Structures are given as structure tokens and as C-alpha cells.
Amino acid sequence: MRNGKLEDKENFTVAIFGSARIHKGSTIYQEIYNLAKMISEAGMDVVTGGGPGLMNAASEGHRAGRGEKMVKSIGLRIYLPFEEKEASHLDIKKEFSRFSSRLDSFMSYANVVVVAPGGIGTLLEFAYTWQLLQVKHISDVPVIMLGEMWFDFVKWIKKWPLKHGMLDTKDVELLFFAKDIHEAFSMIKRAHELYVKENVISMPKLHEMQGNEQSS
Numbered sequence: 224m225r226n227g228k229l230e231d232k233e234n235f236t237v238a239i240f241g242s243a244r245i246h247k248g249s250t251i252y253q254e255i256y257n258l259a260k261m262i263s264e265a266g267m268d269v270v271t272g273g274g275p276g277l278m279n280a281a282s283e284g285h286r287a288g289r290g291e292k293m294v295k296s297i298g299l300r301i302y303l304p305f306e307e308k309e310a311s312h313l314d315i316k317k318e319f320s321r322f323s324s325r326l327d328s329f330m331s332y333a334n335v336v337v338v339a340p341g342g343i344g345t346l347l348e349f350a351y352t353w354q355l356l357q358v359k360h361i362s363d364v365p366v367i368m369l370g371e372m373w374f375d376f377v378k379w380i381k382k383w384p385l386k387h388g389m390l391d392t393k394d395v396e397l398l399f400f401a402k403d404i405h406e407a408f409s410m411i412k413r414a415h416e417l418y419v420k421e422n423v424i425s426m427p428k429l430h431e432m433q434g435n436e437q438s439s
């Protein structure tokens with residue numbers, strides 16, 4: 224998944240997946256705006272689906288936080304039979320006619336994935352990333368599930384697929400959970416720290432760092 228060199232990838236990059244249907248002024252819109260602003264202030268790029276809703280919140284927040292930093296907001300847009308408004312403040316925009324090639328492009332960019340609340344599109348992006356981690360097609364991309372929606376989701380995972388042997392405990396342990404954007408950003412910073420030191424993000428080390436922080 225990481226064989227192709229991206230000429231426009233220069234910085235540590237955070238992918239943010241989330242709903243296109245969330246409107247400006249809502250609590251979660253502002254939270255994603257603030258998270259992307261912190262990501263930009265830390266000198267990291269952001270990549271989204273380049274559409275409205277939480278994708279736009281991320282691109283707006285990223286632009287607001289950059290100052291003089293050479294960071295970019297990347298939008299990977301998908302052609303849809305209905306017109307979908309383009310996110311504002313995109314520095315790089317790429318168009319795709321197939322979800323499969325778009326998903327692979329996300330994986331080529333992402334050092335960390337944040338899964339915000341969303342619907343079918345967000346579930347597709349999350350499931351694809353999780354599947355690649357499960358089968359070790361990627362091994363160093365932390366997936367951070369942000370918000371209460373995903374806490375309820377993992378309860379369902381444990382009650383049904385896990386309980387009935389359709390996946391393993393180690394598959395669930397591939398995921399990280401953050402109750403709010405501050406926890407999510409702390410995880411992103413720890414992942415970046417590992418990446419800078421070792422040029423790779425060790426999942427066991429990241430879990431250990433998270434556990435140490437929670438117990439302190």
C-alpha cells in the first residue's frame with residue numbers, strides 16, 4: 224500500500240474521515256474544526272474526502288491554524304451522480320471516479336487516521352483501513368475512533384462478531400478510542416513522536432504510551 228511515492232507528501236499527514244451531512248454551527252463541526260486547527264499548528268498536513276460537512280470543517284480549521292507553516296490540506300474527491308459541494312481551503316485536490324482507487328490514495332497519504340462520526344461513506348473508509356491492518360497490508364497507521372458513537376459501535380463488535388468467533392480480540396486491539404478531540408490529538412502527537420524517532424509508528428509502543436498517560 225505504500226510502494227508509490229507521493230511527490231506532494233512532505234509532512235506527517237492525518238486523515239480525517241467523517242460525515243458530509245453535518246452542518247456548520249453544530250458541536251461536532253466545531254470540534255473537527257478545532258482538531259484540524261491543532262493538527263495544522265503542529266506542522267502536520269490533513270487529508271479528507273474534500274467534500275462538505277466534517278470534511279469542510281477539517282479544511283477550514285487546518286487553514287486557520289497554519290500561520291506561516293508550510294502545511295497542506297488535501298482533498299480526495301469522489302465523483303457522485305449528485306453534485307456534492309467541494310470543501311473550502313483545499314491546497315491539493317484530486318478527483319476519483321472509483322472508491323477503490325480513492326481509498327488506496329488515502330492510505331498512501333495517511334500516517335494516522337481519525338474516524339469522526341459519520342454514515343455509510345465513513346464506515347466504508349474505516350472498514351477498508353481496518354481490513355488492511357488486520358491482514359497486515361499496512362501495519363503502522365493508527366486508527367483513532369473519535370466520539371461516543373464509536374464506543375457504542377465497539378460494544379456491538381464485542382457482543383456479536385467477536386463473541387461468535389468472526390474476528391479476534393487482536394483485531395479490536397488494532398483500534399484506538401478517544402472520547403474527545405483532546406484525547407485524539409494527544410494520540411496523534413504520540414504517534415508523530417514515534418514516527419520522528421523511528422520513522423515508523425509501533426502500535427504496541429503507542430498503546431503502551433497511551434496506557435501510561437491514562438494511569439498517570
